[in-house]
Amino acid sequence: MQHIASLELSVLVLNKFFTALHVISAKRAFVLLCKETAEIVSVDDGKFNSYDFDSWKDVSLYRAKSGLPEEDTTSWIKTVSFEIEVPKIIRLLFYDKHPQSNIKFNRRNIFARDENKCQYCGRRFPTFELSLDHIVPKAYNGKTTWTNIVCACTQCNKLKGGRTPDEANMKLMRKPVRPKHNPILSFKLRSDRYRSWKQFLDEAYWSVPLK
Incomplete structure (x- = not known):
């Protein structure tokens, strides 16, 4: 409504x-x-x-x-x-x-940093259709950090699975970075x-x- x-x-x-x-x-x-x-x-x-x-x-x-x-x-x-x-x-x-000058590392800020776009297919989705993906999987000791987490759509996340982008033959839209400014405001x-x-x-x- x-x-x-x-x-x-x-x-x-x-x-x-x-x-x-x-x-x-x-x-x-x-x-x-x-x-x-x-x-x-x-x-x-x-x-x-x-x-x-x-x-x-x-x-x-x-x-x-x-x-x-x-x-x-x-x-x-x-x-x-x-x-x-x-x-x-x-x-x-x-x-x-x-x-506070420190930007919180959370789902909301990651989605805003990535502009609600899947970082593999480049399409924009509503938040409830997005998930967070470890570029280097946890099984490979991938860290939960700004530079290793991106937003991904359900289909791309499922396609990538527990592999690296190279192993899954997938490319990132851009390299993830720690934002200098509040990503929600910028978005x-x-x-x-x-x-x-x-x-x-x-x-x-x-x-x-x-x-």
Whole structure:
């Protein structure tokens, strides 16, 4: 259903000093807004505007009455009594810590680094159709590290099995590396929806062209 997909949209989280921290789901963002521990930051014509949950409902009502571009309809949540637009950015009102420089090694970041593309066939898949593959298998003492783990589709993972790429006559799309920047942010910035995030990120994040 559309509202379920909308709740899974990504929201950039800032600390109280407007420094980017991480990315969360819209569902989690609305929880923080309802608890009044965060506010919405909207970038409109180059200007920053802040809203709490109630005022954002009013803004959403105004935008809905004004008419929405067709591509924006998936960014809305419909309830029994009102419609509300999914924010792109929120700011934590009481959190002043800065983001950790260490990038976590986990499935989510690996999928983002590899852009949800199987590193053997090159096709892009939804996350639930991807798995993680050890380039050098564990049976050959392959390590679980950034440089030995790639995302692979079910078919390619099954085809490769417990072999090395050379043994399976398969080639990697690119050599896996440890990312220098948060791969989720870098991946999301390729979408026009998250263009406003650029205002709060170092230029190195958005040096890739948006599409």
